[in-house]
Amino acid sequence: MLRLVDIAKSFGTRVVLRPMSMEIPAGKTTALLGPSGCGKSTLLRVVAGLIPPDQGQVFFDGEVVTQQNVQKLRQKMGFVLQDGGLFPHLTALGNAGLLARHLGWEVSRVNARVEELADLTRLPHDVLNRFPHQMSGGQRQRVGIMRALMLDPEVMLLDEPMGALDPLVRYDLQNDLKEIFCSLQKTVLLVTHDLGEADFLGDDVVLLKDGRIVQQGALEDLGNRPSDPFVTDFIRAQRIPNFGSN
Ligand code: ADP
Ligand code: MG
Numbered sequence: 001m002l003r004l005v006d007i008a009k010s011f012g013t014r015v016v017l018r019p020m021s022m023e024i025p026a027g028k029t030t031a032l033l034g035p036s037g038c039g040k041s042t043l044l045r046v047v048a049g050l051i052p053p054d055q056g057q058v059f060f061d062g063e064v065v066t067q068q069n070v071q072k073l074r075q076k077m078g079f080v081l082q083d084g085g086l087f088p089h090l091t092a093l094g095n096a097g098l099l100a101r102h103l104g105w106e107v108s109r110v111n112a113r114v115e116e117l118a119d120l121t122r123l124p125h126d127v128l129n130r131f132p133h134q135m136s137g138g139q140r141q142r143v144g145i146m147r148a149l150m151l152d153p154e155v156m157l158l159d160e161p162m163g164a165l166d167p168l169v170r171y172d173l174q175n176d177l178k179e180i181f182c183s184l185q186k187t188v189l190l191v192t193h194d195l196g197e198a199d200f201l202g203d204d205v206v207l208l209k210d211g212r213i214v215q216q217g218a219l220e221d222l223g224n225r226p227s228d229p230f231v232t233d234f235i236r237a238q239r240i241p242n243f244g245s246n
Contacts, residue, residue: 001026001187002047002155006056009042009211016042018211019056029181029188031202031219033195035234039211040191044157047189049074061154075099078148080158084140086132086147092139093128096146103151117146122176138169145177149184156181156188162197174200195219195238207231 002024009017016039024030024047032040045051047058049070058065060073086095096117097110105113118125123142132140141161148156161177162170178201181188192198198205199219206216207230215227226232 001061002189003059004047004056005059007043007046007053007058008055009039009046009051009053016211017046017053020211020213021056022206022213022216024187024189025204026187027185028203029190029201031198031205032189032191032208033193033198033205033234034208034214035193038208040193040208041159043208044079044159044189044191048077048079048157050079075151076153077155077157078151078153080141080144080148080156080161082160082163084132084144086140086143088132091129091131092123092135092143092146095132095143096128096150098147100150113150114146117149120149120180121145136169137165138173141165141173142176145180149180154187156186156190158188158190160191160193162194163192170197177201195235207234209234 004020004022006019006021007017008015008019032043034040042051046053049058049065052067060076063069063073065073087098090098093111093114096114100110100113114128115125118128121142123139123146127135127139127143132143135143144161148158162173165173174197181201190198190201202219204217205219205222207214207222209230215222215231222231223235226235
């Protein structure tokens with residue numbers, strides 16, 4: 001579905017992604033893990049065609065992404081940001097339906113699709129007429145997810161979509177996202193720095209460090225067969241509470 005071949009990216013003298021290749025299998029969720037600043041968001045933006053790589057290619061369904069086809073291909077990718085990335089002057093309905101309206105959909109069709117997505121993401125319908133500042137953090141993320149799903153993209157790219165949510169809200173949204181991804185069979189690339197989230201939502205994980213892939217595979221393999229001491233350090237750094245043995 002998505003294939004990266006020899007992708008590299010620098011900003012000025014700052015090397016952010018070193019030449020890397022990876023495959024993101026269709027219909028599965030790949031979790032992109034790594035410490036802050038290791039290049040996760042940059043990689044996601046390269047995949048989405050939002051920034052061009054300095055070298056290498058991104059293949060989408062076997063087709064190389066170019067300046068000529070990037071606009072068309074981007075409609076097949078839904079992008080969700082950490083803070084939802086909603087326009088403050090638009091309601092939930094306005095935000096979720098923005099792209100479809102731009103493409104000339106009729107109002108009734110936009111509204112019907114938004115209502116369908118509100119059900120799917122479990123957003124109460126009365127929230128559809130609210131502005132972002134009138135919504136909770138969890139509701140804003142649900143609207144961000146609706147917006148990304150609006151055109152029924154083949155691929156979903158999510159950049160720490162739950163990073164700013166409190167644990168209870170995050171827990172609910174993780175459950176809902178898992179159900180959505182499974183039922184719709186989307187190809188998903190999810191950036192997170194939370195191992196539990198990567199384990200729960202991801203079929204496979206890719207661990208980055210300093211713009212390099214350190215290890216890719218099942219999370220279990222990273223735990224049991226780490227390719228580098230950094231893998232063990234990264235896993236160990238995520239404490240789980242110890243409630244005693246009885
Ligand atoms: P992550 O998402 O893993 O925290 P990012 O991909 O956001 O990391 O950033 C990786 C590095 O690239 C950081 O050091 C960041 O400051 C730098 N960076 C990201 N975008 C830009 C940009 N547009 N211009 C300059 N430096 C950038
Ligand atoms: Mg980031």
